[in-house]
Amino acid sequence: MIAILGSGAFGTALAISLAQNGGDILLWAQDPDHVAEMRNTRQNTRRLPGPRLPDNILLTDDIGALPADIPALISVPMQTLRGFLDDHGATLGARPFVACCKGIDLETHLGPAETIARHAPDALPAILTGPSFATDIATGLPTALTLACADDDAGKTLQQSLTTPNLRIYRSTDTTGAELGGALKNVIAIACGASIGLGLGDSARAALMTRGFAEMQRLALKRGARPETLMGLSGFGDLALTCTSELSRNYRHGLALGRGEDVDPMITVEGVATARAVTEWAAELAIDMPICATVADLCAGHLSAAEALQTLLSRPLKEE
Ligand SMILES: NC(=O)C1=CN([C@@H]2O[C@H](COP(=O)(O)OP(=O)(O)OC[C@H]3O[C@@H](n4cnc5c(N)ncnc54)[C@H](OP(=O)(O)O)[C@@H]3O)[C@@H](O)[C@H]2O)C=CC1
Numbered sequence: 417m418i419a420i421l422g423s424g425a426f427g428t429a430l431a432i433s434l435a436q437n438g439g440d441i442l443l444w445a446q447d448p449d450h451v452a453e454m455r456n457t458r459q460n461t462r463r464l465p466g467p468r469l470p471d472n473i474l475l476t477d478d479i480g481a482l483p484a485d486i487p488a489l490i491s492v493p494m495q496t497l498r499g500f501l502d503d504h505g506a507t508l509g510a511r512p513f514v515a516c517c518k519g520i521d522l523e524t525h526l527g528p529a530e531t532i533a534r535h536a537p538d539a540l541p542a543i544l545t546g547p548s549f550a551t552d553i554a555t556g557l558p559t560a561l562t563l564a565c566a567d568d569d570a571g572k573t574l575q576q577s578l579t580t581p582n583l584r585i586y587r588s589t590d591t592t593g594a595e596l597g598g599a600l601k602n603v604i605a606i607a608c609g610a611s612i613g614l615g616l617g618d619s620a621r622a623a624l625m626t627r628g629f630a631e632m633q634r635l636a637l638k639r640g641a642r643p644e645t646l647m648g649l650s651g652f653g654d655l656a657l658t659c660t661s662e663l664s665r666n667y668r669h670g671l672a673l674g675r676g677e678d679v680d681p682m683i684t685v686e687g688v689a690t691a692r693a694v695t696e697w698a699a700e701l702a703i704d705m706p707i708c709a710t711v712a713d714l715c716a717g718h719l720s721a722a723e724a725l726q727t728l729l730s731r732p733l734k735e736e
């Protein structure tokens with residue numbers, strides 16, 4: 417049995433895929449009405465309308481009822497992870513906690529696996545990340561993800577249990593590289609969306625992706641990440657997906673800003689808070705992150721998309 421805590425689009429998609437392996441999947445939502453709705457309709461109409469929830473997905477709002485020892489996949493937005501762990505970490509006790517979110521905490525500047533290590537000290541922290549749209553996973557399209565866990569034996573066990581016929585899991589011990597790649601690519605996706613929204617074309621987007629990747633590497637390597645992790649699914653792979661697809665909420669958020677359209681504050685767009693967190697953090701570490709800083713200003717309304725473009729284009733010329 418595997419528990420998935422958080423019934424958003426991603427948690428639900430993972431539950432549907434993992435259910436193919438035959439064992440029971442416990443899917444927890446914080447709202448009892450949401451649980452009742454999913455039980456009655458066998459669909460998650462609020463967050464992932466369409467795909468049917470197989471019968472071996474057991475729905476619950478009782479987090480205290482989780483069997484001991486089974487891994488808990490935590491699929492809540494990054495800015496709520498710390499509060500979730502403070503509320504439920506002790507109840508969940510010692511077991512693998514697999515973070516399924518992407519971002520950097522605004523207050524602590526920690527990524528998901530680091531947040532688990534700090535706020536749920538009894539848990540074994542791991543992270544599941546990489547290029548994957550919830551709708552692709554839920555509809556059975558082939559998807560490859562990285563499972564990073566510093567304890568390689570525990571990582572191997574998780575890799576086995578999270579692999580499904582359509583979900584191919586690669587393993588890493590570099591949790592820092594995996595969590596920073598997943599967090600930072602969302603910020604660059606907002607920049608790419610904005611450039612397309614402004615009508616700047618595909619060449620400008622390729623430049624932003626490349627220079628954005630240079631920023632991702634700069635910060636991650638300084639934090640001790642391994643270069644090959646950044647080149648892998650959780651870094652380059654997810655950057656490529658998110659910067660080029662309108663299925664991405666981060667990319668669509670940027671598109672709207674570029675076009676001067678309103679954005680919906682109820683949609684989970686992890687790159688907005690992460691842009692701010694990473695800009696503050698990079699300043700503390702004296703790392704140059706001009707694209708991330710410009711995205712932070714754009715999202716905060718301090719710059720228009722056209723001004724953001726001008727900010728980047730007017731920077732002093734430098735060696736690549
Ligand atoms: N969607 C995707 O394609 C992918 C998403 N991810 C990552 O997964 C994470 C979650 O995203 P996603 O599932 O899309 O988000 P959604 O917006 O679809 O759903 C967020 C879910 O989190 C729940 N939630 C929010 N705060 C809490 C809390 N404090 N305690 C318990 N539950 C809470 C919400 O519950 P409620 O409805 O009650 O508010 C909701 O069910 C993000 O970090 C995202 O980057 C990763 C890969 C793919």
Ligand SMILES: O=C(CO)COP(=O)(O)O
Binds near residue numbers: 654
């Ligand atoms: O992380 C994702 C794809 O890997 C999902 O991207 P969005 O959160 O931008 O929709």
